Amino acid sequence: MTDAIELEIEQRRRDLGGGIEVGRVLPFAKRRMVGPFVFFDHMGPIDVVPGAPRSIDVRPHPHIGLSTVTYLFAGEMMHRDSLGYEQAVRPQEVNWMTAGSGITHSERFEKGRAVGDRLHGIQAWVALPVEDEETAPSFSHHEGADLPQWSDAGVHGQLIAGSAYGLTASVSTHSPLFYAHLDIAPGASAEIPAGHAERAIYVATGAIEIDGRRCGAGRMLVVSPAASRVRALERSTVMVLGGEPVGERFLYWNFVSSSKDRLAQAASDWKAGRMKLPDADHDDFIPLPDSPVPPAAPAMS
Secondary structure, three states: OOOOEEEEEEOEEEEEEOOEEEEEEEOEOOEOOEOOEEEEEEEEEEEEOOOOOHHHOEEEEEEEOEEEEEEEEEOOEEEEEOOOOEEEEOOOOEEEEEOOOOEEEEEEOHHHHHHOEEEEEEEEEEEOOHHHOOOOOEEEEEOHHHOOEEEEOOEEEEEEEEEEOOEEOOOOOOOOEEEEEEEEOOOOEEEOOOOOOEEEEEEEEOEEEEOOEEEEOOEEEEEOOOOOEEEEOOOEEEEEEEEOOOOOOEEEOOEEEOOHHHHHHHHHHHHOOOOOOOOOOOOOOOOOOOOOOOOOOOOOO
């Protein structure tokens, strides 16, 4: 590794069922989180053909202790949740759902099943600070002026959340972070936002160079404070992200918490049917996996 690069992470392919496959980037064995970002999946590109079965959809499922961030480069997904929100997300828009004490939702490819579609995007989870893990669940949708855009010297950017590049997105976050989408022309270079303890760059398409090291599509570079700019070796779609650490987090299935006991309680609640399903999408749901919840650590004497 160079002085500017701490770690390179290659996506691992994961089958979500129904023929939908994603590239899992975070969590990674050698790097569980980047700032508060605890989960990072690259979806697609996936071609959804007219008449595709409903089995390709993501059926209702639960979350606690996190905010989900859905951002698309192409395609459309329909979100429905237990708070009653029903909202499609399209390219350059954001669905931001804070689970807090508990929420359930579904994500369905209704446009694709009706007329065909090409889905491509990123789903990230942002862990909530300990004091906000049990906050009331909420949902917000953002587009247009909520997500500032800029263009300069071969770089077109859109801020998804937080503050960077002298701009601030309208998304309400619970801890200091930044998250942006950059389209970079061949040979152009872009600033990597500074001022945060942990930062990373993910290459969705194309290839980039940092401090003389090449990084191709499907890879994330966790960078040190020495990293200041990224240069595109070809036309590239790049996500830059980071923020301040929120402390250790445990993951089980769709649950995130600073407490393994809380994970166990959430799993029990879902299995027993104590978590409300979306009113408009309650006929089916994803069952709790067979894998056991990680045991809680023994009390310190």
